[in-house]
Amino acid sequence: MKFEQKTTRRNLIYVNIFGTTQLHLRNPLVIAAWSVAFPGMGHLLLSKYLRGLVLFLWEILINYKAHVNLLILYSCIGNFEKAKQVVNIQWLSLYLPIYIFAIWDSYRSTVDLNHVCLLARREDKDIIPFKMNFIEINYLDKRNPWVATTWSLLVPGSGQLYLHRLITAFFLIVWWIIICYNSKFLPSAHCTLLGDFKQAKELLNMQWFLNIPSVYLYAMYDAYTNTVETNKLFDWDQAKFLKKExxxxxxxxxxxxxxxxxxxxxxxxxxxxxxxxxxxxxxxxxxxxxxxxxxxxxDKRDEDIKLFDSIHSSDGLSLFDLPAILGVIFGIFGEVYGFILKWGPFLWGLIGILIGGLLGLIIKLILTKNSKRRSKDKRGxxxxxxxxxxxxxxxxxxxxxxxxxxxxxxxxxxxxx
Structure with missing residues (x-):
């Protein structure tokens, strides 16, 4: 039911030439988990871009200065003396408080924005779904979430370009290039594919390389979830237009x-x-x-749950959150232990991502099995x-x-x- 008041105070979506910013309900634990994986990513998922970019850059700088990724690497493989030697305690003491703050603030912000989202839905304010000026055009439209995910698989940031989220796309593409270049990711991948695992290990800069699973899977997850939620808002806006006109x-x-x-x-x-x-x-x-x-x-039944979102069906239940998070965790551990295993960090990191993603998918399927209605593509x-x-x-x-x-x-x- 629409909440009656003289003026509306909150918008569900804002469309401009640089992108689309929207409010939708999120799981605070999922957002906090992305902040654990990489500070700033949880805030970027909330569309708190300025705070997210500051925390992201802080993580890159302070992590590099403190050698946190090398500390993780040598600690996990049991070389504790080497871990003590590489870590910079002075920078590490700066790193930990902000790291914890990023997790706490992303969780708190998610709870707050969920409340705002509910109020905005009740106010039911009309939106302007089309923006155009002399340099760009942006509009609210339906897109396929799996197309956005596939493009992000090929090049992180391209899925955001598909969604016309230009600032996020530019940021991800630039940092993907910087991380790949400094980690020597592509030369190492080339040696790995040629079977020269020893050379592949020697080429890699592990301090930079351990950032790749987080950035790679974040780009996929962000593109997927934003496509799903934009499709839902398109339906909502068009339904309002049809009822009115x-x-x-x-x-x-x-x-x-x-x-x-x-x-x-x-x-x-x-x-x-x-x-x-x-x-x-x-x-x-x-x-x-x-x-x-x-x-x-x-109107659709509220209890209808579809496991796979498409351009025609987006009910907000995504199987992609847990697989993406576990993919990051297993991918990092795959890279760490790949440093001492024969096949090297590149292949073991990829294997870790696949195992984590598959495990997350299985767990999510089990958790949602009791909620899913037994039907075969009943797209009404x-x-x-x-x-x-x-x-x-x-x-x-x-x-x-x-x-x-x-x-x-x-x-x-x-x-x-």
Whole structure:
């Protein structure tokens, strides 16, 4: 139910030429876990960009000065004397308080923003889904979360470009290049693929290399979750638009004869997408009045849970959070122990990411098994469109509906006697 008040104080989403910032419900433990993996990442997931970037840069600088990653490396392989020698205690004493603060603040901020999100939903303020100026265009649209994830797999940051989150994309791409260059990641990967594991180990700078699982999997997770949540907001915004503009009280639901011919009702079903609005606008251009078009967005059952999000189905339950977090943890340990194992840090890091991701997926499937309804792709209709027209307009309207990806089209009529 919409919360009644004279003015709205909070927005669910803000669209500008540099990107889209949105509020949505998040698990505080998941956000805190990303801050454990890399300070600043939890805040970036919350769209607290300035604070997130400061903490990210602090982690890079102080971690490098204190040699924290080398401390982790030598401690895990049991070379404690070497760990004592490489660590810089003066910088480490600066590192720990901010590290703990990043975890605590990301958890606290998530709880606060969840409250704000609930209030913004109740206020139900309209949004402006399109921005354009002389250098760029940005708009709210539906995209496939797995396409965003796949691009991030190839190059971290490219998934954010696909979503038009330009600042985050630029930041991730730049730091991915810096980390890869300083860690000698690509030359080491080349030697690994040639089977020269000894040379691959000697080339790697482990202080920089241990950052790769966190940055790599964060880019994938951020692209995936933001695509899912943007798709949900697109549905919400389009449903509001249809209810406001295409639910006229003058719409005639009865079938009756008209002096100029036989009145028809054409019924069609759609998913929420830009094609629905294209179909409506084209039908109006061909002579159908606005008050003769009725659009009915269908409310979905709250308990419906889908394990895999797609461009048409995004209910907020993601299987990707736990696999991504465990992938980071196992990937780091794979790199650490790969330093002393035959295949080297590159291959063992990759194996660790795959094992962690698979383990997280299995755990999440078990945890959600009792909540998932046993059904096979029951993707219900999202919008019903009813158009009143003359019998001479049937073929034209059906052609428009089918060409704009209607899920189904039917017609009702009465005959003149």
């Amino acid at each position: 295409y639910q006229s009280s003058n719409f005639n639901m009865t079938l009756k004869n008209n002096e100029s011919g036989v009145n028809m009702h054409i019924v069609s079903t759609f998913d929420h997408s830009i094609y629905l609005e294209l179909a409506i606008s084209e039908i109006q251009m061909k002579g159908i009045k606005k008050e003769n078009i009725l659009a009915i967005p269908i 209709t999202e919008v019903v469109l009813i158009i009143e027209c003359l019998d001479t307009q049937i073929d034209m309207i059906k052609s428009v509906l089918w060409s704009n990806k209607a899920l189904g089209v039917s017609s009702l009529s009465i005959n003149n006697n």
